[in-house]
Each structure stands twice: as C-alpha cells, then as structure tokens.
Amino acid sequence: FGDQRVELPSNTQGLPTLEALTTVLHRAEQLLGGQAVSALSHIAGRMEREGTSADLGVRGQIQSESVEIGIAMQHLGALLLEQGRTMLTLRIGRSSAESVVNSGPAVYISPSRPNPIMAQPFPRQTSSLFGGPLSSSTPTQETSITNDTIN
Numbered sequence: 001f002g003d004q005r006v007e008l009p010s011n012t013q014g015l016p017t018l019e020a021l022t023t024v025l026h027r028a029e030q031l032l033g034g035q036a037v038s039a040l041s042h043i044a045g046r047m048e049r050e051g052t053s054a055d056l057g058v059r060g061q062i063q064s065e066s067v068e069i070g071i072a073m074q075h076l077g078a079l080l081l082e083q084g085r086t087m088l089t090l091r092i093g094r095s096s097a098e099s100v101v102n103s104g105p106a107v108y109i110s111p112s113r114p115n116p117i118m119a120q121p122f123p124r125q126t127s128s129l130f131g132g133p134l135s136s137s138t139p140t141q142e143t144s145i146t147n148d149t150i151n
Helices: 018-050 056-087
Strands: none
Touching (some): 018 056
16 A cells, blocks of 8 residues: 555546546545554554553553554545545536546645644534434534634
8 A cells, every 4th residue: 555656547638537536535445444443443442451551661652652643643634635625626527538526736735744724613513424313412502713712
C-alpha cells in the first residue's frame, strides 16, 4: 500500500474520470479497513491495559504512540475531507465518456502536510449522515458559537 503509485485514468482534457475516483475510494477503503482500524485498536488497548501503570517508561511509550497515531489521524482526516470535496465535484454525465471529476487543486492537503482547517459551525443534525436515525444519546441542545468563544 505504502509508496505504490497508480496511474489514474483521465479524459481527453486531462481531468480525472469516474474510474479514477473509484480507484482512489477503494484505496481509502483499504486504508480505513486495515491500517487505521489497527492503529486505533492498538493504542486504545494499550491505554486500557497500561494507562494506569506507574512505570514512567511505559507511560512515555503510550504518550509517544498517542502523538504518532494522533498525527496519522489528522492526516487521515484531511484525506477524508479532500475525498469528500472531490466526490462533490463528480459530474456523472449521460454516459461514462461524459463522466468527469473536476476537483481542481487540493484544498485540505499540501505536499508536506494537511493544511490548517478552520472548523465551521455545523447545523444541528436531525438525521444520521449515514441514513439511520440518530441515537437517543445524541445531545439535543444546540450549541451556539459567539465571537467571544472563538477569540
């Protein structure tokens, strides 16, 4: 998975095609289903088993692993934001020949790292983003953000 480069299909104008987007989505699926889940499971298990240890060496290892995995999760978050943005630019067309992904340059990712992201207030959700109902444990109070809380 690591440094493998894949030539993504493009149309005559050089824009990525539906097939290119599908390839990228499948690669993200592999990453999420394997490496990301494994890393989260590992650090959560380590925190559960050894988080109360008095051994400073163990505590330092947990801290270091937590930072490393936290950075990886930030990168993964930027990847997911970029994929979401890109998926919104899909124009399916009347035929596969007309399908195009016109995302332009990356917004959330630069060549060296994820770009800083200013979180925008998100309206209260009355339904799940994935189609199911919201659980009853979901807070029902709306949170307002004022300039005082931002500054």
